[in-house]
Every structure is written in C-alpha cells, then in structure tokens.
Amino acid sequence: MDVSFIDHLTVNELANEHRLYLNGLSPFSDSANYYKTKFHLKYFDDSLLLLHYGKSKILCDADTGFLAKTSAAFLVNSNRQKKQTWFNAMQQNPANTDLMELQNIYHASISPNAFTSESFPAQAQNAYSKYKKAYNKKPFLAGALSTAVPGLGKLYAGKTRSFIMTLILNAAYGAQTIESSVKLGNTHPLTIINAGAFTVFYLSNIYGSYQAVRQLRKEYKKQFLIDATRFYN
C-alpha cells in the first residue's frame, strides 16, 4: 500500500481516484480498512464509516485525532440511530480529553439538564444555555397561554417580536369583528368574514405557540451541536 499516494489523493481531494485505489486493496487488511474508514470520514458516509471502523477497530482506536474528528462529524449527523451506534462504541474506548468532551456534548444534546454550560467550550456555551432553556419549556403551556392572551405563548417561547405582532393582529381582527357585529349585525356577510378571519388567526396563534416551543428546542439543539463541532474541527 502506498501511503504517500493516499495522502496525495486526500490532499488534492481526488475522490474518485481515491475510492478506486482503496477498492483495489485487500478487503481483509486492517490498514486498508483503516484508510477506507478515513475516506468515508472525509466524504462523509456514516454507514460505510461504521462498517469499516468495525473491521479496523484496533488501528482506528489508536488514532485519537481520527476518533475526535469522527465524533465531531457524527454529532451533526442527522441519522440519530447511527449517531447513537457511534457514541455507544466510543463509550467502551479508553478515551482522551477531547473524546470525553465530545461524548459529553452528545449526552448533553439528549438530556441537557444533566450538565452545566461550563462543561463545554466557550463558543458553545451560549447556544447550550439557550438550548437548555428551550428544552425545559412546555409546549402545552405555551398553547394555554396563547389561548388566554393571543401571542403570550410565543413570548413564553422566547419570540418577543412575534408576540407583539400576533397580539396586534388578533386585537385588530377582534375589534373589527366586534365593530361590524355591533354596527351591521351578526348575520351580515362582513361580520361573518371578520369573525372567520379572527377565528383562523386566533387558532393559528395557539397552534403556532405550541409549535414554536417544540421547534425552537430543536433549532437550539442544532445550533449547540454545530457550535460545539466547530470548536473541535
């Protein structure tokens, strides 16, 4: 195996030639599988990476830099099952500091209440605090608050500007409905249109507040993982 040639292919990002060369190597060789694992880390393919990692575990585990980079790549991987497989495999490893921290980040992304923001790199602390805050908010409470006062659930979720807009919009439609009802009567088409519009906006504000909590939780989780990953790359 020509290691300097593999390095050349890696540095110059010659993916097809790189793949062809590695495919020509013996599938039973540990070192060939190690380089295949590195290839699938560079051109990220989680399934093949895990497959070749299993075949060259001893060599891969000895390369702590590679393990840290792979863990960082798996942190932002969208496939939850494969992410879990990787970090379960890492738990059995005699880990170095970086790897331990990356494992903590993974566990914090699942249960943020078990950690404090000081456990993470400075650039990920802000996103972590926001994620933790969003994680502890209740979607049903947001919905209930918005039922009482339109938009209040959005304020609870952390969307102050949306709260103001929703409140103004709902108040305007509500006032318009009342005005047309008083002046034109309940059966007048304009009253019916206004009441319909108000109902749709009012219901959408309740649903939107419920969704806002759930959505922001996921968004801040992603932001936290990306910020943390940037530190290790």
Place this chain on the structure above:
Amino acid sequence: MRFTILIFFLTGFIVMAAQTTLDLSAQISKTTFHQHSSPAEGKRKLLGFKKKSAYFNPLNYVGAGLLYIYQNVFSEQIQADCNYQTSCSQFTKLSIEQNGFVKGVLGGFNQWTECFGGALYEHPPVFRNNRHKIINYPSENEIK
C-alpha cells in the same frame, strides 16, 4: 346556472392569459439578465397528497385550488417577497401535504403572522440562509 358556467370559463381564461404573459416576461428577463440571475426556484406544482385518505377530503381540493391560483397568478403579480426560505403559500401547501388540512392551514397562517423583518432574529443563526431568510420546515421532524 348559465352565469356560473360563464364565470367559471372566464376565470379559467383570465388565469391562462395571465400565466402566458408571466411566462413571456420570465423568458425575456431570463434572456436579458441571465448573467446576474440567482439560481431559479423549482416550478411550483399543484398540491399532492401523501395519505390516500386525503384524496377523499374536499377541503384539501379547495386548499389546493386556492393555493395554486395564488401562487401562479397573484403572488407573481404583487412581487411577493417572503422573509422565509419557503414562502408562506408554499409552506402551507407542504404543511397540508405532510400534516393534513387543519394543521397545515393553521401552520401556514401562523407563519404569515410571523412574516416580518424582525422574525429573522428569533431563530438561531444556523437557521438563517445566506440571503438572510429564515430556513423553515413544514414538519418539525425535518429539523435534524
């Protein structure tokens, strides 16, 4: 009855005429400004339903029809520019496809309520694209 049929065909004619004009304008501007143009958005299609049961809900057809007319006639005429990567009407359409009529419509109206400049700062930076629009997903399961 005659009047209804007349209105129906007249609306169809207006829609087709408006569409032809828009296609011509699009072609002219594409030829003239092709060097400066940003990647074009995919053609907006009629609402499709993922669940078989959705085909039996007449409300879905009303929603699909209204959104189709809005997107292909009104939206382009009023030069609508949304703060979101997926526009409100497209979001509603996709949301109806994925979550059903009621949730889809409510989700769409909610996005409309939150469609203002300041909304950009209510989302973490990873959910803002390079054109300063909010990256939004019709289904929260898509956020991974």
